[in-house]
C-alpha cells in the first residue's frame with residue numbers, strides 16, 4: 338500500500354483547514370467591526386525550521402485574512418535593541434499579535450524577550466503571565482505546537498482520561514506545555530529528557546508517545562508499544578543523496594508504522610496545525626484586547642487604526 342493511503346497516518350491538514358476556516362470568519366467579522374488583526378513575527382539570525390514556519394505563517398495568515406509582517410534581525414543585534422523594538426510593537430495599536438521565533442542567538446536571553454511582549458499581544462502564550470494559565474487549566478490560549486500535538490491525539494478518538502502518555506523532550510515551548518495540557522485532560526503523564534535513564538523503557542509503556550527532541554530517527558520500532566499513537570513533533574532539515582533538502586521528524590516512521598496504530602507524518606502532521614493554532618491564538622488575543630478597549634472606552638468607539 339502506498340504510504341499516502343495508510344489510515345494509520347494522523348494527518349494535520351484537515352484539522353488545520355477546519356481551524357483556519359473558523360479563524361477566517363472571525364477575522365472578517367473583527368475587521369468589519371473596526372478591529373483588524375495584525376500579526377508580527379520576529380526572527381533573529383538564520384534557522385532552517387524557523388524559515389519553514391514563517392513561510393507557512395505568511396501563507397496561512399493571508400488565507401485567513403490576517404495581516405502578517407515579518408521583522409528579521411541579524412544575529413549580531415543586542416538584546417536591548419530587540420527589547421526596544423518589541424516595546425515599539427506593544428505601543429502600536431495596529432499590531433495585535435507578536436511572536437518571537439526560537440531559537441535566538443545565545444547572547445540574547447529568550448526569557449527576557451518573551452517577558453517584554455505585552456501579555457495581551459502574546460499569541461504564543463510564552464510570557465510568564467500567560468504560560469501560568471495552563472497550570473490553572475485555563476486552556477484557551479496555549480503554546481501553539483503543544484496545543485497542535487494534543488489536537489492531533491484527540492483525532493484518534495482515544496479517551497485521554499487515565500491514558501498512559503510519555504513525552505520525550507521537556508522544552509518550555511513544547512514538552513512542558515504538552516504535559517500540562519494532557520494533565521488537564523486527565524492523562525497520566527511521564528516526561529523524559531536527556532538525563533532519563535532509559536527513554537526506551539518509558540516509551541514502551543506509552544499508549545500515546547509524544548516526541549519533541551530534534552534528532553532524526555531517535556524513536557525506533559522497539560521503543561513503541563504495539564497499538565500506540567505516536568505524535569512526531571520534530572522538524573529536522575536533512576540533505577538527501579541527490580543534494581536536495583527535505584524535512585524529517587524525530588521518529589523512524591518506516592519501522593514505527595509497523596507497530597503503532599497511529600503515527601503523524603512529517604511533513605503533514607503537527608506542523609500545519611501549529612500554524613493554524615497560531616492564527617487562532619491571534620484571534621483570541623485580539624478579542625481580549627477588544628474587551629479591554631470596550632471596557633475602557635465603551636463599545637461605540639472604533640480603533641484609530643481602522
Ligand SMILES: NC(=O)C1=CN([C@@H]2O[C@H](COP(=O)(O)OP(=O)(O)OC[C@H]3O[C@@H](n4cnc5c(N)ncnc54)[C@H](OP(=O)(O)O)[C@@H]3O)[C@@H](O)[C@H]2O)C=CC1
Nearest residue numbers: 386482506507508511530531549550551570571572608611
Ligand atoms: N512541529 C512543530 O510545530 C514544531 C516543531 N519543533 C521541533 O521539535 C523539536 C524540538 O523542539 P524544541 O522543544 O524547541 O527543542 P529543544 O532543543 O528546546 O528541546 C529538546 C528537548 O529534547 C531533550 N533531549 C535531547 N536529547 C535527548 C535524548 N537523546 N533523549 C531524550 N531527550 C532528549 C532535551 O532535554 P534537555 O533539555 O534535558 O537536554 C530537551 O528537553 C525540533 O526538531 C523542533 O524543530 C519545535 C516547535 C514546533
Ligand SMILES: Nc1nc(=O)c2c([nH]1)NC[C@@H]1CN(c3ccc(C(=O)N[C@@H](CCC(=O)O)C(=O)O)cc3)C=[N+]21
Nearest residue numbers: 386387389390393437438439572604605606608609611
Ligand atoms: N517561538 C517559536 N514557536 C514555534 O512553534 C517554533 C519556533 N519558535 N521556531 C521553529 C519551530 C519549528 N516550527 C514549525 C512549525 C510548523 C511547521 C510547518 O508548517 N511544517 C509543515 C511544513 C511543510 C513545508 O515543508 O512547507 C509540515 O510539517 O507539514 C514547521 C516548523 C515551529 N517552531
